[in-house]
Amino acid sequence: MNAVVTPDTLNHKVRTVFGRLAIDKRRLPSSQLGQRSVPAYVAEWLLDSLTPGEGPITSEELRKVQEWANRFLPHPDESKIIKNRLLNGEIVKVLTPVEVEILINRKISERFAQLKLLGLLDVHVSDSIVNTYPDLLKQGMWGVAELIGTQAGVALTDFKPMQASVDLELFKEKSTAFSLEEWRALLLTSMGYNPWAFSEQEKTYLLCRLLPLVEKNLHILELAPKGTGKSYLYENISPRVRLVSGGNVSPAVLFVNNASGQWGLLARFAVVVLDEVQTLKFERPQEIIGGLKGFLANGRLTRGGLYETTSSCSLVMLANIVLDSEQRPIHDPLLVKELPDFLQETAFIDRLRGIIPGWKVQKLSSESFAQGFGLKSDFFGDTLLSMREDVTSNQFTNKTIQLKGKKLYKRNEDAVRLIASGLMKIQFPHGKITSEEFNHYCVRPAVELRQLVWRQLYILDAEYRQYDEEIQYDIR
Incomplete structure (x- = not known):
C-alpha cells in the first residue's frame, strides 16, 4: 500500500533526492524581485546564489538581495x-x-x-x-x-x-525515487503551482502546458477564461521560450525579415507563445496564415521564397473565451468562434495537435501557487527542453498506439501519438510504465486534446465528415 503523500513528506524527499537543484518556491514571492520584471528562472538563480535557504526570506536576506539588485539590476x-x-x-x-x-x-x-x-x-x-x-x-x-x-x-x-547544468540521464534516475503521485506534485510545484489546490484532472491539464517544451513541433491551442494563468508558466520557464503579448505581429516578426535576412521568432526559439490571440494585432493576416500552415505542416519557414529553413519550434496560442453560468464555453461546441476569422480556417486548425480545455481548470487564487520545494526554474526548463532529443517515448507510442475505425485520418493518429509521447516524457521520464498507466495518463488525455480539434473540423467543414466522428484507439 502506497504511503500517503503530504507536503512535508514530499518536501523532504525533494530536498534529499535533488539537493541544490531544488528550491523553496515560497522564497521568490517574498524577495520582491518580481518588481524588477525578471522571470522566475533568473530570480531563483539569483536568490540561490545570494541567499540559499528555505521558507520565506528573512529581513536580513531581503536586505542583501535588495542591495545586490540596486547595484546590478537596474529598473x-x-x-x-x-x-x-x-x-x-x-x-x-x-x-x-x-x-x-x-x-x-x-x-x-x-x-x-x-x-x-x-x-x-x-x-x-x-x-x-x-x-x-x-x-x-x-x-x-x-x-x-x-x-x-x-x-x-x-x-x-x-x-x-546564468546557466543550468543539465544531465538528462541523472534526471531520469532521480525520478525513479518518486511515486507517480509524488512526481506529478513535484512537476506542478516546479511549474509554480500548488498541487494540493487542484483536482487530478486539473493537474493533467496543467501538465499539458509542458508539452510544447518536451516535443518538437507540438503546436497547441489553450482556451480558457481570464485568470487561469495560461501565460504564467511560459514567461517564467526558460529564455528559449518567447511569449508575445500585445503589440503587432507581422510576417517579418514570425518568419523572416526579407529586407535584412533576420530570421523571426519561429526560427530562433524552441517555443513561441502568442498570448491573447483574439486581441493581438496581426499585420497581413493572410500572409501570416499562409506561412503558418506551411510551418505547422512540415516545420519549414519561408517567406516569398527568398529565404528558407527548417525549425523544430512549437507554437502555442492562448485565447480568452467567455463562459456561461455553468462555466461552459458559450459557443460550445464551436470553441474557436472567438478567434480572429483567419485563425478559424480549417486547414490551419487541422495542423494544431490539440486544444487544452483550460476552462476546466479553476481560476488562480492565493492558494494556487507553490508552497514548497520544487526544481529550480532554470534547471527545470532546460531539462524539459533537452527531452526533445530523446526519442525513446516517440518510438514507444508509434508502435503502441493504433487508431481504429472504418476510415482513419493520419493527422489524428500523428497528433495522438505525439501528445501521448510528450505526456510520457513528462510523467514517466524513466520509461517505466504499465499499460494501465500509459492508457490513463498518456493516451486518454492525448485523445481528448485531439478530439477537441477534430470536433471543430467536423463542425466547420463537411470534407472531414467522411471520417469517424469519434477518435478510437487500440494499445498494442
Whole structure:
C-alpha cells in the first residue's frame, strides 16, 4: 500500500533526492524581485546564489538581495543613469538579457550586442564572447554584462551567463525515487503551482502546458477564461521560450525579415507563445496564415521564397473565451468562434495537435501557487527542453498506439501519438510504465486534446465528415 503523500513528506524527499537543484518556491514571492520584471528562472538563480535557504526570506536576506539588485539590476527607467555612468568612464556591471545581431551590407559587416532593457542597441562585442556563447545569436541569454564607454561607443567587455547544468540521464534516475503521485506534485510545484489546490484532472491539464517544451513541433491551442494563468508558466520557464503579448505581429516578426535576412521568432526559439490571440494585432493576416500552415505542416519557414529553413519550434496560442453560468464555453461546441476569422480556417486548425480545455481548470487564487520545494526554474526548463532529443517515448507510442475505425485520418493518429509521447516524457521520464498507466495518463488525455480539434473540423467543414466522428484507439 502506497504511503500517503503530504507536503512535508514530499518536501523532504525533494530536498534529499535533488539537493541544490531544488528550491523553496515560497522564497521568490517574498524577495520582491518580481518588481524588477525578471522571470522566475533568473530570480531563483539569483536568490540561490545570494541567499540559499528555505521558507520565506528573512529581513536580513531581503536586505542583501535588495542591495545586490540596486547595484546590478537596474529598473528600465534607469537606463539614462547607466548611460551617464558609462559616459563618465565607469565600468558598469548589470544583470540583463543580451542578444547579438549581425549587420552585413556592401559598406560594413559587423556584430553588435543589444541590451534592450537598458535601451542599448549597438554595443560593441568581441568575437570571443560570441564564439563562446553562440546562444547570444539565437534567443539571447541572461547574464552579468560588463560594459565600458569608449570613443567608438559602448563596449561589452565581459559576459557571465546564468546557466543550468543539465544531465538528462541523472534526471531520469532521480525520478525513479518518486511515486507517480509524488512526481506529478513535484512537476506542478516546479511549474509554480500548488498541487494540493487542484483536482487530478486539473493537474493533467496543467501538465499539458509542458508539452510544447518536451516535443518538437507540438503546436497547441489553450482556451480558457481570464485568470487561469495560461501565460504564467511560459514567461517564467526558460529564455528559449518567447511569449508575445500585445503589440503587432507581422510576417517579418514570425518568419523572416526579407529586407535584412533576420530570421523571426519561429526560427530562433524552441517555443513561441502568442498570448491573447483574439486581441493581438496581426499585420497581413493572410500572409501570416499562409506561412503558418506551411510551418505547422512540415516545420519549414519561408517567406516569398527568398529565404528558407527548417525549425523544430512549437507554437502555442492562448485565447480568452467567455463562459456561461455553468462555466461552459458559450459557443460550445464551436470553441474557436472567438478567434480572429483567419485563425478559424480549417486547414490551419487541422495542423494544431490539440486544444487544452483550460476552462476546466479553476481560476488562480492565493492558494494556487507553490508552497514548497520544487526544481529550480532554470534547471527545470532546460531539462524539459533537452527531452526533445530523446526519442525513446516517440518510438514507444508509434508502435503502441493504433487508431481504429472504418476510415482513419493520419493527422489524428500523428497528433495522438505525439501528445501521448510528450505526456510520457513528462510523467514517466524513466520509461517505466504499465499499460494501465500509459492508457490513463498518456493516451486518454492525448485523445481528448485531439478530439477537441477534430470536433471543430467536423463542425466547420463537411470534407472531414467522411471520417469517424469519434477518435478510437487500440494499445498494442
